[in-house]
Amino acid sequence: MSTESPTRRSRGRRRRGRAFAGAFALVVAALVVVGLAGAAATIVQGPRVTDVQVDPAAAVEASGSRLIVTTTQSLADVDPAQVTVTPATPFEVDTSGRSVGIRFTLPLWDDTDYEVVIADVESIGGGPTATLTETFRTPAAEVELLQRGDDEDTIFRTDLSGENAVPVFTHPHIEDYRATSSRLVVSVRTDDDRAGLIVTDLDGSDAQELPLPGDGFVSNLQSADRGDVIGYTFSDAELTADAGRESRLFTVSLKDPEAEPTPVEVEGADPRIAEWRFVPDTDSILLLSFDGSLLLTGSDGAGATALGTAMAIEGIARGSSEAVVERADGMVSIDLTDAAEAPLVAPDDDLGPASTVTPLPDGSTIRTAAVLDGDGVPTGRTSISLVAADGATRLLSEVPETDAVLQVCVSPSARYAAVLVAPDAAGNPYDTYQLPLPGRTETRVIEPSDGAQVVALAGSSISWCQVPPV
Secondary structure, three states: OOOOOHHHHHHHHHHHHHHHHHHHHHHHHHHHHHHHHHHHHHHHHOOOEEEEEOOHHHHHHOOOOEEEEEEOOOEOOOOHHHEEEEOOOOEEEEEEOOEEEEEEOOOOOOOOEEEEEEEEEEEOOOOOEEEEEEEEEOOOOEEEEEEOOOOOEEEEEEEOOOOOOEEEEEEOOEEEEEEOOOEEEEEEEOOOOOEEEEEEEOOOOOOEEEOOOOOEEEEEEEEOOOOOEEEEEEEEOOOOOOOOOOOEEEEEEOOOOOOOOEEOOOOOOOOOEEEEEEOOOOOEEEEEEOOOEEEEEEOOOOOOEEEEEOOEEEEEOOOOOEEEEEEOOEEEEEEOOOOEEEEOOOOOOOOOOEEEEEEOOOOOEEEEEEEEOOOOOEEEEEEEEEEOOOOOEEEEEEEOOOOEEEEEEEOOOOOOEEEEEEOOHHHOOEOOOOOOOEOOOEEEEEOOOOOOEEEEEEOEOOOOOOOOOO
16 A cells, blocks of 8 residues: 655656656757758758659640649749750740649650750749759650451551551441540441441440431541540431532530530531631631631631631641631631731742642641653652741652652651552552542651651551541
């Protein structure tokens, strides 16, 4: 039994309490000192990186991808002059809280190391500045190609070596296809000769059939650069002078594959569409109607702007608002943001009449033309030339008279150009599809920077193309 008095026990408890309080105060003081030291170190060092977000694969496929750098401090606005991107590419800058975002306004080159340096980054409260450096590598390019066969047609996915092709979709009758960032959309004819649109994942899985406006024919299939939106023209199977829809434009969001297609109708305009294009990085569409009217409209046909008359739409450069259009009196370039128009720049070298003009984001164009002899007579050969924005001209390739050039298109970044050729054209008959193609096709990939051929791939309709071959 304890003989210690209550008073003595209470004094012991008070001594232990004072000791604990003292130790706790020392710990708190130490934590405060450490916290102040850490804060002081952060202030002395300037902003430091805590997180980086970038999707290199998406950056290759489309414009508008972003590098987002998050730091330890709320930042003063970063000026574009503080940012250097190597290799050089156009960009925009925005600052929000502790983060700074670099938006690449054009797709980046594939298989390339990029460095982004942000100099003199400063806290919103002032203090020392810091230089932030981030690097990333984009993946090698992969593309889809169509090969038609005797019994079955196949869409292949391959790299630019051409040695690693993998079949991703097969069907007895593939008319055309388009690839978005995440889907394949394939225009087919069924066993009973009906039109069908099938959407799959990029590897060909999870196939679903899209609703069509009716029984008829799908043509001019296209896909927007972003948003998983496609469009096509549709004609009824039974068409008379008094009844039926002919070449009507419809759009579909692949986010809702079961939804009915949306008609694009411009009030007061001819509803029959001869040519059309999605305008990059917008929800607008450039239309050329059967009566020759050129119209810029929203995705539902509302708010249309008349742009005069035209004979053909040559193209719209990705990441750009510049459209190249053929008027009755020649080719012109139209800025779709304000309808400003200028004649297509004349090449320094006389190329002869251009048969196709493919615009690039930097204002240059790739033009094909018949090669003429000294008397101005066509030789049968076709020249493919790069014409810079100032008219400087450089021959990229010349296709011999035995072959025929069917189409030219460029990769999203414009690093590559794809030239679709029919080899031995005289002995290479077309098939009987609605969109006919020669029995043998070859896609020659070249680099516009120097004209070097990267690879020649068997097949047509490379997924870089925004429109079908003609």
